[in-house]
Amino acid sequence: MALQKRPVSFYFLTIFFGLFVLFLYGPMIGIFILSLQGPDGGLTFPVRGFSFYWLGQVFQEQRVGSFVEAFQRSFLLGLVVTVLSIVVSVLAGLAFRKRFLGARFVFYLTISSLIVPSVLVSLGIGIAFQVLGLPTDWFSSGLGAHLTWTAPFAFLIMIGVFNRFNPSYEEAARDLGASENKTFWEVVLPLIAPSLIGVGLLGFTLSYDEFTRTSLVSGQDNTLPLEIFGMTTNVTSPALYALGTLTTVFSFSIIIIAFVAFQFFSRRQQG
C-alpha cells in the first residue's frame, strides 16, 4: 500500500486544477505587469518599457480623482465594520451555546442576509433613509449595508468555533472561583482569539472591497471600490491598473498580517 500507483485521473485533475488557478490569477498578474510599464504604456500587451510612473500617477489627484481620501474612508469603515462584526458575532455566538426561544428566528434572519440579492439591501436602505428624511453617508447607511454582509459570515464562523469549544476549561475556571466575567476575559476569549483574527480578516476584506451593497447608500463621498468603479469609465490609462495593483497588494498584506497573527496566537496557546 506504501507506493500506490497514481491513477490517470490524478494527472487529469492536477492539470484541471492548474488551469483553474491560472484562470483565477492570470488576469490579475497581467494587470500587475501592465501597471509597471513606462509612461507611453497602454491598456494592452505588449508591455512598453518599465517604470513606476503609473503607480506614482495614482497619487496625482487630477489624474484619477481623490483616491487617497476614498482609501482612508474605506480603511476606517473596514476597521469599524471589523470591530463591530467581531463584538456582535461573539455575543451572538455565546447566546447560541444555550437553547432559547427565538434562536431559530435569529439564525434564519442572519442567513437570509446572505441570500437576499445585494442590490436589494442597497436599494432598501437607500429608500428607508429617504423616507425617513435622513441623509445617506458611508459611515451611517454605508456602515449598516456592510454589516449585513460581514455579520452573517462572522456569525457562522463563531457558531462553528463554539461548537468545537471544550466547556471543561470554563468549568475548571468557575470551580476555582472565577466570576462569570473573569472566566470570559481570561479563559474563553484567549482560547477563541485565533478565530477572531479570522473573523476580523474576513470582515475587513469583505468590507474593504464591498461594492454592490454600498453603491446606492454611500452618500456624497465614495468608498474606494465606488471610486474605482467611477474611474473605469473615464480613466483609460494604465493608472487604472496601477490603482488595482496597489489595492490588491494592500489586500494581500492584510491577509498575510492576519495569517502571521493567527500563527502567533495559536502557538502561544499551545506553548
Place this chain on the structure above:
Amino acid sequence: MSKTWKVLEPYLLSTPQTLIFLLFLVVPIAMIVMVSFWQFNGYAMVPAFTLDNYIGIFASKVSLATYVNTFKYVALVWFFSLAIAFPVAYFLAFYIKDQNVQIILFLICTVPFWTSNIIRMISWIPVLGKEGLLNQLLLNLHLTQQPVEWFLYSDFAVVLGMVHLYTFFMIAPIFNSLMRIDRALITAASDMGATGFQTLKEVILPLSAPGIAIGSIFVVTLVMGEFITVRLMGGGQSASVGKLISTQIGSLQYPLAAANAVILLVVTLILVMGILQIVDIRKEL
C-alpha cells in the same frame, strides 16, 4: 447570579445582531415593498397607492426580456461554476493526502475572494479586449483574420466574469461536504467491485448533494442581483434585472425600481425554495 439573568442572558447577547438585521435588512425590505406601491410623478415618489409599477413591468416586453436574460445568466453561471467547482473540490478532497498541502491549495482558491471584484473584472480587459492577449494569439496562429470582437463587452464576457467571481462560493461548500464523507464508504464500494466512476456516481455524488445545494443557492442569489459585472463586462445589449434596477435608481424612479426589486426577491426566494425542496441541507448547518 440570579435566575432571571440566566434566562434573559441569551436574549441580551443576541440582541445587537438581531437589531442590525432588523434595522438594515427587514425594515429596508419592508420599505421597498411599501414604495413599490407608490406613485412616481416624474421627478419624485409620491405616497399614494398604485399598481401601475407592477402592471408596467409585466406589460413591458423589454422588462420581461430582461428577466429572461437574467435567468440565462443564472443558468449558465450555475452550470459552469458547478462544472469547475466539483472537479476542483474533488481533487482537493480525495487526491491530496497531505493535509498541509490541502490547506495551502484551498487557500490559493480562496485568496481572490478577498480582493476587489472590480479589479478582478478590469483585469480581463488586457486578456479579452480587441487588442488583447487572446486576439493576439489567434491572429498570430492565423486562426482568425480579424480580431474577435465578442470576447469583451458581450454576454460571453459577463458569464465568464461571473464564473470567475463566484466559483469560489461553489468550491467551499462542496469541498466541505466531500471532506465529511466517511472514507470507509469508498473503500467498501471499491471492495464490492464498484469502479471509480460508479463510486463517484453512487456514493460521492449523493453525499455531496447538500454542498452542491448550498453552493447553488449562493451562486443563484449572487447572479440574480448582479449588476457590476453586467456593467463592466457587458455590451450595450447585455441586460439584467440588477442593472435595470440600478438604472432606474439613477433616474430616481424609486417606485419602479422597488417593484422590480420585489419581483426579483420573490423569484430568488422561489429558486432557493426549489433547491431546498430537492436537497435537505440541514445536516450541513
